[in-house]
Amino acid sequence: MSRPAVLVARAVFPEVLAQLAQHFDVESNQADTIFSKPELIQRLQGKAGAFTTGSERIDADVLAACPQLRVVANMAVGYNNFDIPACTAAGVLATNTPDVLTETTADFGFALMMATARRMAESEHFLRRGEWTRWSYDMFAGSDVHGSTLGILGMGRIGQAIARRGALGFGMKVFYHNRSRLQTEQEAPLGARYVDKATLLSEADHLVLVLPYSASAHHAIGAAELAQMKPTATLTNIARGGIVDDAALAVALRERRIAAAGLDVFEGEPAVHPDLLTVPNVVLTPHIASSTLATRRAMADLAAQNLIAALTGGVPPTPINGELLKRA
Numbered sequence: 001m002s003r004p005a006v007l008v009a010r011a012v013f014p015e016v017l018a019q020l021a022q023h024f025d026v027e028s029n030q031a032d033t034i035f036s037k038p039e040l041i042q043r044l045q046g047k048a049g050a051f052t053t054g055s056e057r058i059d060a061d062v063l064a065a066c067p068q069l070r071v072v073a074n075m076a077v078g079y080n081n082f083d084i085p086a087c088t089a090a091g092v093l094a095t096n097t098p099d100v101l102t103e104t105t106a107d108f109g110f111a112l113m114m115a116t117a118r119r120m121a122e123s124e125h126f127l128r129r130g131e132w133t134r135w136s137y138d139m140f141a142g143s144d145v146h147g148s149t150l151g152i153l154g155m156g157r158i159g160q161a162i163a164r165r166g167a168l169g170f171g172m173k174v175f176y177h178n179r180s181r182l183q184t185e186q187e188a189p190l191g192a193r194y195v196d197k198a199t200l201l202s203e204a205d206h207l208v209l210v211l212p213y214s215a216s217a218h219h220a221i222g223a224a225e226l227a228q229m230k231p232t233a234t235l236t237n238i239a240r241g242g243i244v245d246d247a248a249l250a251v252a253l254r255e256r257r258i259a260a261a262g263l264d265v266f267e268g269e270p271a272v273h274p275d276l277l278t279v280p281n282v283v284l285t286p287h288i289a290s291s292t293l294a295t296r297r298a299m300a301d302l303a304a305q306n307l308i309a310a311l312t313g314g315v316p317p318t319p320i321n322g323e324l325l326k327r328a
């Protein structure tokens with residue numbers, strides 16, 4: 001019997017390719033070129049599965065042009081690169097990689113928030129420019145993290161992991177806003193308080209965004225929301241580009257309407273809004289919140305397990321549109 005063919009759309013660990021090669025005829029992209037939509041469609045011809053990352057968009061056009069496709073396995077917890085209703089309508093199982101990146105991503109979110117509050121990037125640039133010639137009493141004075149109010153927009157797994165760090169490690173008061181309120185037993189150990197978005201914006205000393213991207217989350221933080229924040233507050237975005245209106249944020253930073261921002265994700269990344277590159281009070285990182293070797297390997301392994309299970313009659317561990325499995 002011939003083996004299913006799969007496409008691995010971006011470069012990945014050779015060990016993961018080797019796992020896949022035990023089950024499939026694998027076309028891989030170790031050159032790591034970014035496929036245009038026509039090229040992606042062309043490479044998916046005859047493939048039953050695809051191992052994707054956030055850079056491949058699987059939409060109705062791709063699905064219509066690739067009728068043999070049965071599963072798309074994203075090496076990411078976020079899946080806004082997939083049109084899930086279109087996948088489900090086409091009978092294509094979609095999977096993601098939750099849980100394995102939660103703690104690593106929370107570590108990074110907390111670190112970025114701290115670097116932002118304590119002006120680490122701005123002061124490092126100053127030092128590298130050779131401008132540090134003497135001590136002064138208010139040099140790069142930032143704002144305290146310990147004992148301050150942590151605001152979390154999007155209280156899923158990663159949001160809760162950041163809240164734990166803040167409440168238990170840094171004595172922070174935790175306010176959050178989310179589509180749904182947590183159970184009392186989840187809130188209680190963190191002293192987390194569910195508030196409306198306006199209260200979150202006006203009360204947070206450090207606001208961290210951890211919500212998934214959706215059309216309704218587009219520009220959830222724009223000029224109007226930034227205007228509701230304290231002028232001393234910081235904003236950290238480790239969620240997705242497009243949740244923040246980056247142009248409006250650059251204006252707010254330049255005019256010191258908020259103190260500082262830490263950004264790991266950008267609208268239209270890897271392009272970065274040019275005004276963000278020139279304002280001093282922002283820490284910028286290239287979408288690396290989940291990037292430790294151990295976690296990236298765990299993500300790749302989980303995506304591979306999903307692909308293997310889905311195409312060899314097993315049970316994929318982390319399906320997104322799992323209703324397709326029940327139907328089968």
Ligand code: 8YV
Nearest residue numbers: 053054055075076077078290
């Ligand atoms: C990925 C992420 O590195 O998991 C996610 O949703 O944003 C990152 O961990 C990125 O999406 C590449 O697939």
